[in-house]
Amino acid sequence: MKSFYVKATDSTPEIKFDLGENIFYIKGKSVFSEVDIFYDPVIDWLKNLEGNLDHPIVFHFDLEYFNIVSSKRILFVLYTLNELRNNGADIQVSWSFSVEDDDMKEVGEDYACMVNLPFNFICKSLEHEVD
Numbered sequence: 001m002k003s004f005y006v007k008a009t010d011s012t013p014e015i016k017f018d019l020g021e022n023i024f025y026i027k028g029k030s031v032f033s034e035v036d037i038f039y040d041p042v043i044d045w046l047k048n049l050e051g052n053l054d055h056p057i058v059f060h061f062d063l064e065y066f067n068i069v070s071s072k073r074i075l076f077v078l079y080t081l082n083e084l085r086n087n088g089a090d091i092q093v094s095w096s097f098s099v100e101d102d103d104m105k106e107v108g109e110d111y112a113c114m115v116n117l118p119f120n121f122i123c124k125s126l127e128h129e130v131d
Contacts (some may be wrong), residue, residue, distance in 0.1 A: 001052050004045045012038060013063065017045060019052065024081035025060035025079070046080045049089070054057035056090035058120075063096075063104065075111060082115040096122045 001020050008014035013028035032038070059081055066074060078093070085091045095108035103106040105121060 001048065004042070006038075006042075013066075014095050015042060016040065019049070019117060022057060024057055026074075027060070027062040029064050030066035030074070032067075034067060035069045035073045039070075043076055046077065046084070049084055050087060053084065053089040053091075056092070058092045058094050060094045060122065061096065063106070064098075065104075071107070075114065078111055078115045078117065082117055085117055092118045092120060094120045094122055097122055098124050110131075 003020070004015065004020040006012070006015040008028040009033040011029060013026050013030050015026050017024050018035075026042075053124035061074070063074075081093070083093050093112070095105075095112070097108060105123075106119060108119065
């Protein structure tokens with residue numbers, strides 16, 4: 001299956017899904033209004049994983065900030081991962097947040113309650129963010 005990559009901009013996150021390298025992440029900011037145009041191909045790619053996952057994956061979310069319209073699409077990404085897990089895929093979620101960003105942690109905890117996926121919460125220190 002072909003990999004999926006989107007370069008980050010000032011308002012959109014970097015996305016990399018590579019089945020061969022076992023890399024799956026969404027990283028950065030998601031603060032734009034055309035979320036359907038941006039996230040629909042992401043969700044479609046993930047739906048096409050059905051039957052192609054023969055090893056465990058960890059799906060990393062490392063978002064600095066996202067707006068309300070993006071939050072719904074991020075939830076749809078999680079719902080899609082949940083469907084894959086329900087159909088036998090071994091999927092875990094890694095949710096990163098900054099040490100001083102309790103809101104991002106709480107949003108991740110809310111998402112974890114909405115889907116049947118194992119979540120691992122990672123608190124990033126300020127030194128880690130500078131790298």
